[in-house]
Amino acid sequence: MSLQVVGQLPYLTHGLHTESGLLAIQKFVEKLDGVVSPDAGLSGVERAQNIARVAHVESELGDLVAHCLFCLRANWYGYTRKTLVSELPVPQRYYLPDRLRLSYKPRLLAAELWDVPEIEEEDVKAPTGFQRLTGKRRRDKNSKGKFKSIYAREKVLERAQAILDVYSKLLGTKRFFHPDSERPSSLDIIFASHIQLLQLPLSDPLFQTLLTERYPTLITHANLVHSTAFPTPESFPPLAERVTSTSILSLFPVSRIFQKKTAHPPTPEERKFALMRWGFFGAAVGAFGLYMHAIGLFAVVANTYNSLRVVKSVDSEHEDEEEDEDEIVEHELEEEVDEDDSVGREE
């Protein structure tokens, strides 16, 4: 079993099995015992329409949620970034939030939802000391920029209205999108989750005001789905432990080839395979050794090693002798010189 690191949430681990991605998780969970699929009871055509509508909602509302959380500056600095920083361990919290934000850029750029300028909150700033001194006020140069930003925000709101109109008309007065309106279907769940995210009380209430003013039915639908899923406060699933320690190892990209599998006691099958693997390699090495011995390669190797050692020692002896000879020659020379001198003196 290899752990495929996909790098996207949501991610489910059930015992030893892992699933990544909403659709895979959905299919896995529906196969478990005692689970009733939310789409049970839909006819073929309705199921097909469901799939198309889920794709539509995930695409359009997903873009709007990403825009709301990552592009609107007040929301990004006031809520999203703060939450991410508080959840991440120390080295990551300095660069990972910005990286995550930039990863949304290609998609939102293509959807023309990326750089929507903000309406600055400052209406009239109190005059600074210098301005008070000179009596000049900073002229508001932003009037043109303000119109542009208002226009851009209007365009984003129009896009939101286009899709929300479609689905509020589809919902009508029913409780759920599911045809028999008794249980939420998968479309209900996905739609409600997006609406709840858009409805968060954030610093920049662009979408929140739109929903409360024009689409109250969608808000009630989202609350209804939420209460159906979690009827009591105790029915929330328990949170896993938060990792707040520093993790230096995650700074280095993990090579997928050398990824260690999670440690768990080896099953008897695995033990058998390990035994067979060791046995195979051991037998291979043993056979190699026997073969080398049989053709006498070992003896040859030993001999060459010994002869090499002998040669080396002979060389060193030669060197010693040469050194001795040099010393003797020097002595002789010195003696000759002395003799010459003495001879010279005698004469």
Added chain:
Amino acid sequence: MTATLPPFVHNIFTYFPLHTYPPIPSPHKARTVTSPELWIHAPRSSEPSLESSYSSDLFSSDVECLKWQAYIALRGLTGISVRWDIQPEGAIEGRLPNLRVPLKEFEPEDTKVKDDGEGELLPAHLIMEWVDKKVGNLGDLEGYVNEDARDESRAWVKLLEGDVHAALEVFQPAENDSFLKLLSPYGAVHHPIQTIFTQPLQPLTGWSSLIRPYGVHIDRNAVELKYKDAISALSERLGTDKWFLGSASPTALDALLFAYLHCLLHSKDHTLRFEITRRVNLVAWERRVHSDVRAAFQPYSRA
């Protein structure tokens, strides 16, 4: 109050006289256009196929171009010539298909442009407007049966352009990849694969590594799962209808569906092709629409 130059400055300017020359007529002229021309990516190289009458040599191998080809044909236009010898870098914004039309068919009302026969080149997003001018507007319902069908069509468009397109991009290697393109001095207008996926993809270097993010890691299993769901949904919804969603006449959604089915059926990857060939009604529908679309085009002739 007219400002006059002081004579001192005027004297200095006389050292830099302005010469004007008459315009030089260029010997190169675009060929005059009499009938509309569609510029597309090249079709697949003609393979010897068993059915010789089933010639698809005028259909582009690119899904975008084929979408617009199908749209023009299904709206009822005929006599459009098709050419594929134009480099993609020469198109408007580097994206084919472009449509070249005689000026009188797309003349903006407020300009008086001399008609020198060169015509007008339209990018892809203006093709719909041109077709509406020629054939007439489809109206508020855009050719669908009722408003619910029109709203539903939006969802189907998103499904096709999201899940099915992602599968096409991931499983079929892009034919435009070549080493020479990397060396090309013109910035390649490359529409990255991240724009197709709703959720951002993990970079190859990992989210939290010291190295700057590079590349993307695509989960092929997830893409395959979504693709299979999408194709089963399409087949289920089409059923035995003549046009998708039960419309009386072909709509933009039909053009889109035909383009994707055609490209998937001719893709080199077995997984993609097998899913469609399993569904008989999709294959039959594609064949039927094929002859309709083919009839509208003729190859470009230099005469």
